[in-house]
Each structure stands twice: as C-alpha cells, then as structure tokens.
Amino acid sequence: MPAPSLPGAQTQPASAPIDLPKTSQSPQLLRIRHSMSHVLALAVQTLFPEAKVTIGPWTETGFYYDFDHPEPFTEADLKAIKKEMGKIIARRLPLERIELSRGDAEARIRAQNEPYKLEILAGLVEPITLYTLGEGWWDLCAGPHVANTGELNGKAFDLESVAGAYWRGDENNAQLQRIYGTAWETPEQLAEYRRRKQEALRRDHRRLGIDLDLFSIEDEAGAGLVFWHPRGARIRLLIEEFWREAHFAADYELLYTPHVADLSLWQTSGHLDFYSESMFGPMQVDERQFQLKPMNCPFHVLTYASRLRSYRELPIRWAELGTVYRYERPGVMHGLMRVRGFTQDDAHIFCLPDQIGDEILGVLNLTEQILSTFDFNTYEINLSTRPEKSIGEDGVWELATRGLIDALERKGWAYTVDEGGGAFYGPKIDIKIEDAIGRLWQCSTIQLDFNLPERFDLEYVAADGSRQRPIMIHRAIFGSLERFFAIMVENYAGDFPFWLAPEQIRLLPVSDGALEFAADLQSKLRAAGVRSSLDRSGERLGKLIRQGEQQKIPLLAVIGAKEAEGGSVSLRSRRDGDLGTVAVAELLSAAAAANQQRAAGLNLPSP
RNA sequence: GCCGGUGUAGCUCAGUGGUAGAGCAACUGAUUCGUAAUCAGUAGGUCGUCGGUUCAAGUCCGAUCACCGGCUCCA
Known part of the structure; x- marks a missing residue:
C-alpha cells in the first residue's frame, strides 16, 4: 500500500531529484530568462499600451520587469499577460541585436516616449545596443538573448507575483510595479522548481511554529515581539545550555548586563549619532533619560573599564546572551527572522595586538563546533577589509587584517575578500551557513573594533608600566537566537534530532490496562533526564501513532500487555522506522546517553 | 515607511446587504482497542479594531492595527 499523503509526512521525490541550474551557471538559461523578460515587457505593452518600460533583468530562478503603470496589475491581469506571452513565444519571433550611436538611440527612445529609457541611456557608454523582438518592439539592452522565441519553452515559465519596487531602488523615486516570473529549459525543471518552493513552504518556521506550538507573536503585545511557548522555550534552553557549556570549555566567562541604561552611554558609544533611527525612543526616569539597549557592547566595555587591567589578564573573553531591542519599520518584520526584540549570543574579546590571530582562530574553532552540532557543516566565508571612510591608523588596520587572514589560513577555510x-x-x-535545501544564511560575524576602546578610553597597563589601548573583537555565532532558531527549525523541517526535541518519547498505551506500567516508565524516564509524555486520551493506537507522527515526536513507545509483562516497549522511530522491542533498561540508558552526546537518535544494541 | 493582497471558531477555510457555517482540534459519553483518523454528542464567534452609509453590514465606504508577497532599510 502506498504511504498516505499527509501534512506531516515526509515528501519524497518519486524519482532522482532533478538538478536545477542557476542562471549564473548556465549561459543558455541566462539568455532564456533575459529574453523572457523582454517577452513579458512586450506582452504588457501590448495589453497596456500606456505602461512605461524600465528594466528587466534575470534572477537566479527567473526574471522580472519593472513597469510604470498607473493601475495596479491584478491576478487576472497576470493571467492575461501570461497568455499573451505564450502567443509571442509561439510566433517564434526573432530577437536581433542592433548597435547604434547615442544620438540615434535617443531619437528612437523619444519617438517611443519612454522617459525611463532616456535616463538609462544617459548612464550608458557607447556602443549603445538594443534588441528587437519581432516587428516594431525593441528594448535598450546589452543582451545576450536567444535568437528567436522558439528557443523559449511556453510550458516552462510562469508569472509569480506583482510587487512594488522603486525606480533605481531608491525609495525617494517613483514606485514601479514589478512582475516576477520564473523560466526554465524544460517543463520538468519548472515542476521541480515548484516542488522546491512547496518544500520551502512546508519548512516555513512560521507554519511549524504554530503546528508544533513553539512560539507566537501576539497582536496585543505588538509586532516583532516573541512569545516562546513551552516547547519552543525548551528547545531554546537546550541550545543555551550547550552554548554555555561550549563557551566555558573555550575559556570564556559569562556576563549579565542591564536591559536599559542611561542615555549618555549611547552618546559616548556613538550609537545615538548614527544608529538612533533603529533605537526605541528614550524614557524619562527620575531626572535621567534611559535607553532600551540595542546592543550589548557598551555594557561589556563598561565592565572592562570598571577597574584597571593588566596586560597579564589579556585576553579577556566575555560572552552574554543579551536581549536587545531595535526599532524596525512596520512592514519589515518576518516571523522570528526579523523582530524588534531578540537575544544575541554576543561576546567581546579584549586582547593585545599580537593575540589577534590566535583569538580569531579560537573563535573560528568555537563557531565550527557550535554550528556543526546543529548539522550546519557547509560554510561560506567572507573577509571584509578597510572601507574608504574609516577611523584608525594604517598600521593597526594592517595588523588586524593580517590577523584575520592568518587565522583563516591556519583554519584552512577558503574565503572571498570584499575589498x-x-x-x-x-x-x-x-x-554563512548552508541549510538542508541549499539556502545560505549569514549568522556568525567576527568584527574588530578600533572605535569603542577609543571612545570609552579603554586601557591596560603594559609590561613597561605604560597605558595602552586593547584590541576589541565583537563576535556572535548564532547572531540572534530567535533567527537562528528559525533557521534551525527550517533546516530540520521541524524534525528535531533526539537531543533537541521538546518531547523526546511519547508513551502510547494500547489499552488502559497498560497505563500503570506506562506511568511508571514515565517517571523512570524523567529521572533519567529524558522528556516524555504519556497519552491518556484512550484513543486507539492507530490514532495515537498518527498524532505522534504529525507532531514529529522522535520516538513513539507502544505499550501493551506484552510489553508490560516483559518490562519492555515496542519502539517506533520517526527517522529510522520500527526499532522492535526494547527492554526498559536499554531504553533508559540509550536515551540518557543520546542526550549526553547530543545525538540525533538512540544507539540501541542490535537485537 | 512604500506598492499590492489578506484578516470569519484553536487550525484550515466557506459565507455577493436580510437568523454566523463546515472539516480538523477541544470537551463529554460509549468503546479497551497492537503501529498514520472508532462512534455519538457538546461547547466554542463583538466576523482584527474604530467610525460611517443603510430599516438592516461579516458583506458597502473611510481610518487604523496586524499578517502575507515584494521594495527600501538592517552603523
């Protein structure tokens, strides 16, 4: 019997997964998508002659085109446009490249009355090229394009959405209407693309947050403020416990600092000058103004400055799970990914200049250790160097940059440089970490800071008795716990490894006769530090199993008369299927060991 | 903040100006059951919020809040 298709069930592709080329990796796909955007523009101007064209580039999965059109495009319009595009493709219209002088180009654009094209032309260097599409329609474009629309597959494209976009990406400019589309070489690729979009939807942490009862965001409390429900809070606690353990092992100390502080602190730090738009407003308390903290660094700096420091103390490594509040504009919040209150796994290292390399290497090692525990094993590393507008002496920048490079090379990690x-x-x-469906997320960051030690006049006493300025390193591994949690939920699709699951084992009595044995087992599990629940609903086993699977419980333990008598359970693993009969003693020790080792599943002795 | 869309039961959704609905979940009862849904019943709503039009508003209009897809922003 085929597996029933259920919301909670794993979706497996029927055959081998189809490889989906990215535009940047396939010259032919680039031509297809580029031409497709011209086809879209022609279709729109055919149906809406008053629409003005602007730009229409390819994206990694498709293309878009921005139009200036007074009436918003509707879903029905999109359908009509798509139909018109189909007709254009079917006519096998040629696309021809024409090279012309600036004057000729300007004359042609003026004849068509396309104001945005005129602006684009002003920024172009000769030779100016345009591409025709059929008779009469053309667009300023560098190409490349397919030779004719017969190379486009009318069954391998779709229009996806309409969105607002600013002309030249500047919010002071006119708002245009952007039509997004996707296009592929074959209908099979389009189907696979749609399947992956479905897969991303299935993993959406906002969906799973509701289904698995992990967290919520409450209207009455305000946007971007997170309520951790018991199951989500338990996972977060497990993450935090592991994080603390790893930090102590890496010779960090932990800090706790206030959530608010006198506004003057943010004047000294400089945040008020260049960051105030992202800060919650100040509050008046007694005679002083207080500020909800958007960052932890000034607090760690103050802690450092609380007494005189010797060079012998350095490096100092202080970490804090510090909750910060930042003002985000309405309309930008997104589940747990972008919120107004979140917890940074922040740390600051104060060190001597010649300690930079070792300290950075230590951070890289700790980062790898922590991220890989959550099955993020593929990284993309970026090194960013000195910008034009910057503070600090050349020598310090050079020393620091060399320290970063030195650490990356000792770690053996390839990196790209952002000059x-x-x-x-x-x-x-x-x-950046890569998740299970190939998406990249930037979480970890390591930044050297020559500014704050200066502003707060940080010092240490050097060997010769002189006062010197320490080097300050900011680093976060998760970045924001909320955001990392969301990424992790999506990476696991809610199927948490055993050690992270809020409910690890659910005990399912076959009938009420097994309840007593099950209750006894539950207290044994609790004593062993294993999180379990006992379903007393009296429902039939089939239903209990269905519910357990839908709630993605890692282990279901069926308990009937047989098991009660033999002191065992019949185990069913969400990841590995039926594990057969397991003695209670074995279950207890295997589960406790899995927790100890932060394992994805139990290591049971083979039957 | 900007463009477009959406707010009806815990969840998913139906309801085109005239008595607020379904499925699942919840609760109660019966059933005591062996690996993805037992049966029956009960309860659950200021239709996001505020204002307006109308004899009458979930439905039409306005404002506002939130969410969704983007844009912009994210020292």
Whole structure:
C-alpha cells in the first residue's frame, strides 16, 4: 500500500531529484530568462499600451520587469499577460541585436516616449545596443538573448507575483510595479522548481511554529515581539545550555548586563549619532533619560573599564546572551527572522595586538563546533577589509587584517575578500551557513573594533608600566537566537534530532490496562533526564501513532500487555522506522546517553 | 515607511446587504482497542479594531492595527 499523503509526512521525490541550474551557471538559461523578460515587457505593452518600460533583468530562478503603470496589475491581469506571452513565444519571433550611436538611440527612445529609457541611456557608454523582438518592439539592452522565441519553452515559465519596487531602488523615486516570473529549459525543471518552493513552504518556521506550538507573536503585545511557548522555550534552553557549556570549555566567562541604561552611554558609544533611527525612543526616569539597549557592547566595555587591567589578564573573553531591542519599520518584520526584540549570543574579546590571530582562530574553532552540532557543516566565508571612510591608523588596520587572514589560513577555510566592505571601525569575517535545501544564511560575524576602546578610553597597563589601548573583537555565532532558531527549525523541517526535541518519547498505551506500567516508565524516564509524555486520551493506537507522527515526536513507545509483562516497549522511530522491542533498561540508558552526546537518535544494541 | 493582497471558531477555510457555517482540534459519553483518523454528542464567534452609509453590514465606504508577497532599510 502506498504511504498516505499527509501534512506531516515526509515528501519524497518519486524519482532522482532533478538538478536545477542557476542562471549564473548556465549561459543558455541566462539568455532564456533575459529574453523572457523582454517577452513579458512586450506582452504588457501590448495589453497596456500606456505602461512605461524600465528594466528587466534575470534572477537566479527567473526574471522580472519593472513597469510604470498607473493601475495596479491584478491576478487576472497576470493571467492575461501570461497568455499573451505564450502567443509571442509561439510566433517564434526573432530577437536581433542592433548597435547604434547615442544620438540615434535617443531619437528612437523619444519617438517611443519612454522617459525611463532616456535616463538609462544617459548612464550608458557607447556602443549603445538594443534588441528587437519581432516587428516594431525593441528594448535598450546589452543582451545576450536567444535568437528567436522558439528557443523559449511556453510550458516552462510562469508569472509569480506583482510587487512594488522603486525606480533605481531608491525609495525617494517613483514606485514601479514589478512582475516576477520564473523560466526554465524544460517543463520538468519548472515542476521541480515548484516542488522546491512547496518544500520551502512546508519548512516555513512560521507554519511549524504554530503546528508544533513553539512560539507566537501576539497582536496585543505588538509586532516583532516573541512569545516562546513551552516547547519552543525548551528547545531554546537546550541550545543555551550547550552554548554555555561550549563557551566555558573555550575559556570564556559569562556576563549579565542591564536591559536599559542611561542615555549618555549611547552618546559616548556613538550609537545615538548614527544608529538612533533603529533605537526605541528614550524614557524619562527620575531626572535621567534611559535607553532600551540595542546592543550589548557598551555594557561589556563598561565592565572592562570598571577597574584597571593588566596586560597579564589579556585576553579577556566575555560572552552574554543579551536581549536587545531595535526599532524596525512596520512592514519589515518576518516571523522570528526579523523582530524588534531578540537575544544575541554576543561576546567581546579584549586582547593585545599580537593575540589577534590566535583569538580569531579560537573563535573560528568555537563557531565550527557550535554550528556543526546543529548539522550546519557547509560554510561560506567572507573577509571584509578597510572601507574608504574609516577611523584608525594604517598600521593597526594592517595588523588586524593580517590577523584575520592568518587565522583563516591556519583554519584552512577558503574565503572571498570584499575589498572595502568592512565597517568604518574595523575589518570583519562573516560566515554563512548552508541549510538542508541549499539556502545560505549569514549568522556568525567576527568584527574588530578600533572605535569603542577609543571612545570609552579603554586601557591596560603594559609590561613597561605604560597605558595602552586593547584590541576589541565583537563576535556572535548564532547572531540572534530567535533567527537562528528559525533557521534551525527550517533546516530540520521541524524534525528535531533526539537531543533537541521538546518531547523526546511519547508513551502510547494500547489499552488502559497498560497505563500503570506506562506511568511508571514515565517517571523512570524523567529521572533519567529524558522528556516524555504519556497519552491518556484512550484513543486507539492507530490514532495515537498518527498524532505522534504529525507532531514529529522522535520516538513513539507502544505499550501493551506484552510489553508490560516483559518490562519492555515496542519502539517506533520517526527517522529510522520500527526499532522492535526494547527492554526498559536499554531504553533508559540509550536515551540518557543520546542526550549526553547530543545525538540525533538512540544507539540501541542490535537485537 | 512604500506598492499590492489578506484578516470569519484553536487550525484550515466557506459565507455577493436580510437568523454566523463546515472539516480538523477541544470537551463529554460509549468503546479497551497492537503501529498514520472508532462512534455519538457538546461547547466554542463583538466576523482584527474604530467610525460611517443603510430599516438592516461579516458583506458597502473611510481610518487604523496586524499578517502575507515584494521594495527600501538592517552603523
């Protein structure tokens, strides 16, 4: 019997997964998508002659085109446009490249009355090229394109959505209407693309957050403020416990600092000058103004400055799970990914200049250890160097940048360099992780800071008795716990490894006769530090199993008369299927060991 | 903040100006059951919020809040 298709069931592709080429990896696909955007523009101007064209590039999965059109495009319009595009493709219209002078191009654009094209022309260097599409329609374009629309597959494209977009990406400019589309070489690729979109939807942490009762965001409390429900809170606690353990092992100390502080602190730090738009407003308390903290760094800096420091103390490594609040504009919040209150796994290292390399290497090792525990094993590393507008002396920048490179090379991690991409106060390393469906997420960041030690006049006493400025390193591994949690939920699709599951084992009595034995087993599990629940609903086994699977419980333990008598359970694993009969003693020790080792599943002795 | 869309039961959704609905979940009862849904019953709503039009508003209009898809932003 085929497996029933259920919301909670794993969706497996029927055959081998189809490889989906990215535009940047396939010259032919690039031509297809580029031409497809011209076909879209022609279709729109055929149906809506008053629409003005602007730009229409390819994207990694398709293409879009921005139009200036007074009436918003509707879903029905999209359907009509798609139909018109189909007709254009079927006519096998040629696309021809024409090279012309600036004057000729300008004359042609004026004849068509396309104001945006005129603006684009002003920024182009000769030779100017345009591409025709059939008779009469053309667009300023560098290409390349397919030779004729017969190379486009009328069954391998779709229009996906309409969105607002600003002319030249500037919110002070006119708002245009962007039509997004996707296009592929074959209908099979389109189907696979749709399947992957479905898969991303299935993994959406906002969906899973509701289904698995992990967290919520409450209207009455405000947008972007997270309520962790018991199951989500338990997972977060497990993450935090592991994080603390790893930090102590890496010779960090932990800090707790206030959530608010006198506004002057943010004047000293400089945040008020260039960050105030992202801060919650100040509050008046007694005679002083207080500020909800958008960052933890000034607090760690104050802690450092609380007494005189010797060079013998350095490096100092202080970490804090610090909850910060930042004002995000309405309309930008997104589940747990972008919120107004979140917890950073922040740490600051104060060290001597010649300790930079070792310290950065230590951070890289700790980062790898922590991320790989959540099955993120593929990284993309970026090194950002000194920008034009920056503070600090050349020698310090060079020393610091060399320290970062030195650490990356000792770690053996390949990286790309973003010249001039650093912050004004120091160079940095950003780490992106790849998830189970190939998406990249930037979580970890390591930044050197020459600014804050200066502003707060941080010092240590050197060997010769002189006062020197320490080097400050900011680093976060998860970045934001909320956001990392969301990424992790989507990476696992809600199927948490055993050690992270809020409910690890659900005990399912076949009938009420097994309840007593099950209750006894539950207290044994609790004593062993294993999280379990006992279903007393009296429902039939089939239903209990269905519910357990839908709630993605890692282990279901069926308990009937047989098991009660033999002191065992019949185990069913969400990842590995039926595990057969397991003695209670074995279950207890295997489950406790799995927790201890932070394992994905139990290691049971073979039967 | 900007463009477009959506707010009806815990969840998914139906309801085209005239008595607020379904499925699942919940609760109660019966059933005591062996690996993805037992049966029956009960309860659950200021239709996001505020204002307006109308004899009458879930439905039409306005404002507002939130969410969704984007844009912009994210030292």
